[in-house]
Amino acid sequence: MRFAHLGDCHIGAWRDKKLKELNLQTFITALDSCVNQKVDFIIISGDLFDTTLPDLSLVKKAVEKIKEVKDQGIPFYITYGSHDFAPNAVSIIDILTSSGLFTKVVDAKIVDEKVQLNFIQDLKTGAKITGLSGRRLGLEKKYYNILDIESLEKEQGFKIFVFHNAIIELRSKTASYPEGVPISCFPKGFDYYAGGHVHEKIEKEITNYGLLAYPGALFGSTFTDLEHTGKGEKRGFYIIDFDDKITNTQFIDVNLSKVFFKQINADKKTARQVEEILKKAASECEAKDKIALLKVAGELSLGKPSDINFNAIKQILIEKQAIFASINHYSLSTEEKLELKIKGENRQEIETKILDDMACSFKIDPALESEVKSKIENKLAAQNGINLARNLLSSLGIEKNEGEKKKDFEKRVLQNTLHLLGLEEVEQ
Ligand SMILES: [Mn+2]
Known part of the structure; x- marks a missing residue:
């Protein structure tokens, strides 16, 4: 069997x-x-x-x-x-x-x-x-x-x-x-x-x-x-x-198509140098019928990530008949410190870092009654607070379904939210 x-x-x-x-x-x-x-x-x-x-x-x-x-x-x-x-x-x-x-x-x-x-x-x-x-x-x-x-x-x-x-x-x-x-x-x-x-x-x-x-x-x-x-x-x-x-x-x-992946370290390089390295990597990649992914991360010594023409590099991969091409540069920053303070590989990681940061600086009004204080602490401090915030983010981010009435959609969002806040009993 x-x-x-x-x-x-x-x-x-x-x-x-x-x-x-x-x-x-x-x-x-x-x-x-x-x-x-x-x-x-x-x-x-x-x-x-x-x-x-x-x-x-x-x-x-x-x-x-x-x-x-x-x-x-x-x-x-x-x-x-x-x-x-x-x-x-x-x-x-x-x-x-x-x-x-x-x-x-x-x-x-x-x-x-x-x-x-x-x-x-x-x-x-x-x-x-x-x-x-x-x-x-x-x-x-x-x-x-x-x-x-x-x-x-x-x-x-x-x-x-x-x-x-x-x-x-x-x-x-x-x-x-x-x-x-x-x-x-x-x-x-x-x-x-x-x-x-x-x-x-x-x-x-x-x-x-x-x-x-x-x-x-x-x-x-x-x-x-x-x-x-x-x-x-x-x-x-x-x-x-x-x-x-x-x-x-x-x-x-079950691997229907190969994935080509190459990561490039941009530390201490200028935007122009990184662009050259990416171009070379794209030109050397045997991209035909593959999913071609390049990733560049690190801190540029000169220039900004936006100085690099990522689209042109992607185009090289497309011309080589890649099924799909993408260049991940979310973790690329510059020493010039004009850009994001929070770095992350993807949206979820950036969200996590921001929420972690905020949870660290979370304070409760000392004037509150102790019972209320402990309730708030239990729900909002540390990991519980982070979990709740993430759940709320995803719950409030849901989209209206095609054909769904605005009223029903609002009700659905409200019910999810009440559920997450523990303000409503939900049948299992
Ligand atoms: Mn999964």
Whole structure:
């Protein structure tokens, strides 16, 4: 018996049309490969889609393929990720689950203030599957803390735990995931722990637990992901063979197009020198049919980043028939100190640095009552404050869906916000 484990497909990610299409094609190829490998079922450990309601033309193509696979007798077991889940909003996953296309892994109820999980049993193989969904920015911690572990450990049979979060003990490889739960939150003795959320491939046998694996992002949803691909990170999914125990694991590569990546250090160089180096790197790159990414970081000794004609360099790569070309210069600054004070690789990192900075200088009015003070401190100081700010940023940044009434949209934003501020009870 065998199953496939995919994670973090992020269908609908990418604004660029070609990357968007490649991302989808990678998913389709992965499913074809599952059929060829004659898997009995497929687990998707969250972030199948990049948003709760992605571009419907992409959903249509993905669903056609999923249906085709399902019609061959291969069921899908799926959890929400941090991207395709939103409190109080209907996710495309809900719609597809209602249609019978997927089985949702998480079957939870709260009994005596504990989260009780039921197992879903795969009819053909008898495998028992359960798990927890992801939440935006680590809200899942709360659920792990009140998880009824005992009943999960008592269950007999071949057991799979599906989850969507980073694990603190695996931090070395997951440093870019500040939120995580310790492995002690998980029930012991499962045969396989099917992870999502971490975009790099990790496979580890954990004593007293079992085999824990993250397949990583199938294609990648950010330039940082693609840079990792360019540095040699494998992209694909797992196929696991089992009888009453796991008998074999293999990682299936699904790399439809190569990524060329080169990083250039700009420290102590002038803007003109850096431009020359970038031009040379672009001219020497065998960019044909590749995703070509250049990255330049450091502090210029003379001139400003805006003195460099990045567009012209990109053009060189396009003329060499790169599928896609990009030059990342967000971490380039100048000694002239006219530019940004905060540097970061991407928007998220810059946000994090700004919020960290602000959290450090957070002060509470000493004139307040002590009860109010401790309440405020609990919600707004240190890491809690940073988490809340980040959650609010993403919650307030959601867009109105096509066809959604302004009133409904406002209600959705308000409900999400109240939920994050803990001003409203939400049904699980
Ligand atoms: Mn993800």
